[in-house]
Amino acid sequence: MNVTIGPGQYVRKAGVLSEVGNYIEKFGKTAVLIGGKTSLDVVEGKLTESLSAHGISLIQSLWYGGESSRSNVDSLIEQLSSYSYDVLIVAGGGKAIDTVKSVAYFVNKPLVVIPTIAATCAAATPIWIRYSDEGEFVEIGRDSKAPDFVIVDSSIILHAPVRYLIAGIGDTLAKWFETKCSIKKATPTILNQTAIAIASQLYQTLLQEGKQAVTSIETQKLTRELEDIIDAIILVSGSVSGYGGDDCRTAAAHAIYSGLTIFPEVHDTYHGEIVAFGILAQLCMEGVDEEEVKSLIHYYQEVGLPYTLKQMGITSLTEKQWKQLGEVTVTIEDMANMPFEVTPEMVVTSVMKADKIGNEIN
Template structure:
């Protein structure tokens, strides 16, 4: 890293069934006027609890807006034209990753303070200084880098536990990538303080998923808010977010993802994949691709054992990808950020072999 002056802002959070009760004491010095932006289902679940909590403060709600149907710049531009957004001091972003990522870009461009209210435990978007943006056709558009993550993330466990099971299930698949990706991407890098910190926190990401993942999924299905469930929710939203913030340095460095997300981002060229499968579900198979490439076979066996118990994809067929479509994925990969997030130069042949070998392994299970 060339410069000695830099700022690192790490996520702050409140978690629990009464998490929204902390809104007043966290937001008081950022202003009074709030606009709430979120997904339709998310707002159905969280709007009233949010309004009830806000009523106990001196905050004023200027509007409740739908973010759109995806994290696109078209929706960002539309929201920036809203009077409530222009007049607000604070933006409350409510929903899943794409809703909150949209709110991040809106808040950044409008120079407003953003607070995140995840209604799903599906990824680390509520705590990262990065937005994943898409084109109108659902294909990957690129990353939008911010100077800091949301000011504070409020994780209401009652709302999380009442969300669709499939998103929590996919969230575990997405979180499974964080340790192995950040370690691989930064392996040959200069390990200065912030990267060292990210690598150390990364070691707290995989083990809890292997230890508590199956139990947390069972508890979630039973709508029981348990210790195991909360450990996994914190892993998905906060632990991975901490790693992301330590391993993403904008134009200076990027060690936040590697082959697992390269597989996901490249696979968005196949309509049946992106339309029929969830982000974390696809990334989960990408983890097997990475571990195969990196010859981490012992860890791959442990991860695959959880996958088989909990119905995660272990083959290309599980993602509706035919063998003759793999070249399309491989051809899309060199244009992606992750192409260089490996210690040795990547080639299409090496990436394709890792995919096909991971598929062969999965079919042998």
């Protein structure tokens, strides 16, 4: 048995960016920072100041490339070969973090992650989601390193656009709906039973505190509810995948997300937003009562998640495109976790039904 539950260490508090040198100095005296352009602007000044105060030199700052693609991983590895450094630091969202997790795997260096948004659990998992340079899903990559340290400054999350947090809520909701579905085909063990218990608690926390967390960002007031949801999205949700492993990680909701990425129209919609719609389609695929789907949509309306294709930029699909969506989606690794065989026709029917229910509520 080989289980990776999450990062080696996790710290979350307001203003912690000014203290990062305290945590990073144990990894060495030289560092390279990689991240998204906005994230580099947000963190580099305070990060450099704190590192310098602890005798650590930030010898280079690099853009990750804009997409978690193999070509960007290879490009960064080549750029890093010109430097001598002790530790990698990544700042940004899920795609930047995933890219550098793969880079760290190949260069075999300690990895410190500074999430600047709370939109996925990328900081707490040992896998990376690989896309093409154009943003289409390619695969779940295992050539990736679990972060040694995750440092979350909740004041940075507070000042990030609220839509990122909303997307994070959508991605984290999927832990419950996908885990309780995929676990049906697994032999019960202490690990996967722990995963389902954590997923259930996550779901309850999102229902109880999700709206307050969104309001916290909208009103720019740091609250306990916001910090709970930050921890839920970034850390706790990753532990569901850690404990559940292949028994109960992801299922149809994420497969439908990946399938929808073949359409350029959705590339301006965030990962967790599309996953949230995927949950609705998965519920339709499972044959749950329509009222359950509507109840979840009412929660989506409360926090601001999309629940129709139009809200994600897809106004119409041709018969050929529907066929392509079904055929691509069933090939996604996540779909194999469903407790029954899924056909392309089932995917199309479920997506259409979820969209129809959403539009009727509108």
